[in-house]
Amino acid sequence: xxxxxxxxxxxxxxxxxxxxxxxxxxxxxxxxxxxxxxxxxxxxxxxxxxxxxxxxxxxxxxxxxxxxxxxxxxxxxxxxxxxxxxxxxxxxxxxxxxxxxxxxxxxxxxxxxxxxxxxxxxxxxxxxxxxxxxxxxxxxxxxxxxxxxxxxxxxxxxxxxxxxxxxxxxxxxxxxxxxxxxxxxxxxxxxxxxxxxxxxxxxxxxxxxxxxxxxxxxxxxxxxxxxxxxxxxxxxxxxxxxxxxxxxxxxxxxxx
Ligand code: NAD
Numbered sequence: 001x002x003x004x005x006x007x008x009x010x011x012x013x014x015x016x017x018x019x020x021x022x023x024x025x026x027x028x029x030x031x032x033x034x035x036x037x038x039x040x041x042x043x044x045x046x047x048x049x050x051x052x053x054x055x056x057x058x059x060x061x062x063x064x065x066x067x068x069x070x071x072x073x074x075x076x077x078x079x080x081x082x083x084x085x086x087x088x089x090x091x092x093x094x095x096x097x098x099x100x101x102x103x104x105x106x107x108x109x110x111x112x113x114x115x116x117x118x119x120x121x122x123x124x125x126x127x128x129x130x131x132x133x134x135x136x137x138x139x140x141x142x143x144x145x146x147x148x149x150x151x152x153x154x155x156x157x158x159x160x161x162x163x164x165x166x167x168x169x170x171x172x173x174x175x176x177x178x179x180x181x182x183x184x185x186x187x188x189x190x191x192x193x194x195x196x197x198x199x200x201x202x203x204x205x206x207x208x209x210x211x212x213x214x215x216x217x218x219x220x221x222x223x224x225x226x227x228x229x230x231x232x233x234x235x236x237x238x239x240x241x242x243x244x245x246x247x248x249x250x251x252x253x254x255x256x
Pocket of ligand 1 (some may be wrong): 063
């Protein structure tokens with residue numbers, strides 16, 4: 001018996017085998033969940049399809065989260081195939097590379113809009129389509145955030161501001177959807193070497209600092225994040241909603 005037997009989960013944000021979303025997908029699969037995946041563009045399709053098939057997924061759909069028609073198509077397909085949904089994993093973020101270096105003060109209007117749209121509003125756009133499918137069965141929605149929402153991290157810039165909006169959205173969504181027995185939580189992950197992370201100038205230096213200063217004296221792996229995701233997606237977290245849970249080897253508690 002798995003923790004997620006008979007549960008249906010959709011995962012947004014697998015780009016390759018290093019993606020945090022992929023570690024989460026594997027953990028959910030091990031516990032019995034049936035999975036659907038989305039990808040953006042043909043280049044990523046080639047990477048995502050074999051990964052998704054390796055965990056038995058039959059629903060592998062294109063979706064740019066900045067496009068409402070593509071999101072609608074995904075949820076229509078989920079409704080048609082599964083009739084309902086139990087778990088939504090949102091592991092998506094994007095900002096132009098030039099916004100992830102230099103001064104935050106130089107952020108462009110378009111760069112700000114894009115980062116906010118893809119990294120923060122997208123959670124609302126997905127939750128809006130997911131909750132009617134979770135009606136009557138309860139559900140769990142999770143997203144991924146980073147400490148740069150709370151404190152200034154060099155070069156994280158507009159993404160830190162987008163993550164602050166994302167974290168506030170988690171609380172507002174949790175307040176709205178709690179009465180439908182749907183939990184909404186975020187995991188604030190420590191730095192992990194992924195495609196998205198490598199777009200941040202000086203990312204390697206951050207890994208070095210965490211290893212020295214974090215209470216556990218190490219960086220976290222995507223698998224550490226996946227274990228907390230499993231807790232949040234399962235009944236083990238039945239009384240937990242609206243939380244931002246740190247999986248960062250304790251780094252966020254350190255002052256000096
Ligand atoms: P990743 O590059 O593997 O995943 C990012 C995903 O976002 C990719 O699958 C990409 O296709 C998707 N994406 C980007 N623009 C999109 C769009 N318009 N429509 C749909 N999908 C889009 O990197 P990751 O590190 O696994 O990132 C996953 C999440 O974890 C992100 O929200 C990221 O901010 C967050 N996070 C990462 C770290 C880290 O250090 N890696 C730390 C904390 C939080």
